[in-house]
Amino acid sequence: MKHLIKLFCALVASVALFSGCAVIDHSAPSGADKSAQWVLLPFGNATETPFAGQRAEAVTENLLRSLGVARVQRYPASLQNDTLFESGQPKDAARALEWAKEQGARYAVTGTVDEWRYKVGVDGEPAVGVALQIVEVDSGRVLWSGVGGKSGWSRESLSGVAQELIKSLLVPALK
Template identity: 60%
Template sequence: MIRPSFFLRVLQWLLVTTLLASLVACSTVDHGKAPTLERGASWVVLPFANHTETPLAGNRAEAVALALLQAQNIGQIKRYPGSVQQEALFDGTESKRQEDALAWAREQNVRYALTGAVDEWRYKVGVDGEPAAGVTLEIVDVSSGDTLWSGTGGKSGWSREALSSVAQKLIRELLRAGLASVH
């Protein structure tokens, strides 16, 4: 015969497991195989598209990506100097801005470009207001314009965690995947 205390322990274990599972931050990342990239090559961080309702989310993600890319010590890294951030929702000039930035990078004889898009950059509505970020990154061969690698991901954090921290973790994870084969 099974004792009632056994059922109580199983029930407690199930409750604790469920509670812990619900508290863990959620992350989803997908990416292609890392390309073989030259160490010491010149890089540029091009404008990130902002597909959110959060003003300047693209600029914020660019700044994080630039800092993390510089920390990889893979070569000289520049940031596109133009003020090209999408300011208004449904701005139809995004592809033109990207073409202009890539043309500038060619003039500078840059080898690789990092660009991307921000799809989510906010605190979720609710009691806890968890931070959530969604980012897509691309590594582009500047001379040909070909995309060598792309990755996308979304991450949410704890209610007391900063949105910039969640985004930094996500962008770091994506960059590690894209830069895994730098020689």
């Protein structure tokens, strides 16, 4: 009996340990048509990490394709006024939405990165925090939004943790 109790306690402790590694909240599925034209608008970078928004954009673009959104176009870098430490949403968000309309896009994906780093300390765990939105281009109405944060173990890569987090946000959005 003691062995069973110890085993149960170990199982509960393991579940508690692993459940603290990610937090995700999102609205109901977007109902968006995966076969429509989609665009990826610039992500805001609310971190101290240079180009975190652009890194998250690249991961999101590739994940959208792998999840069945075949027609995805990314906002051209030539139209962005990049600075290393741009905070919040890009200043030209309205211009980016107009560009999306010109492309004939039905949906736009945008977001903000609020954490993209290796934590300070002995182990240096990767940590990522992202907020995403799917917007109906014609109306500007937000169809879906989600936010999440995830940290990994000391031997995991930052890009791997980011990919896991963004995928766990997008999968329910595209149902």
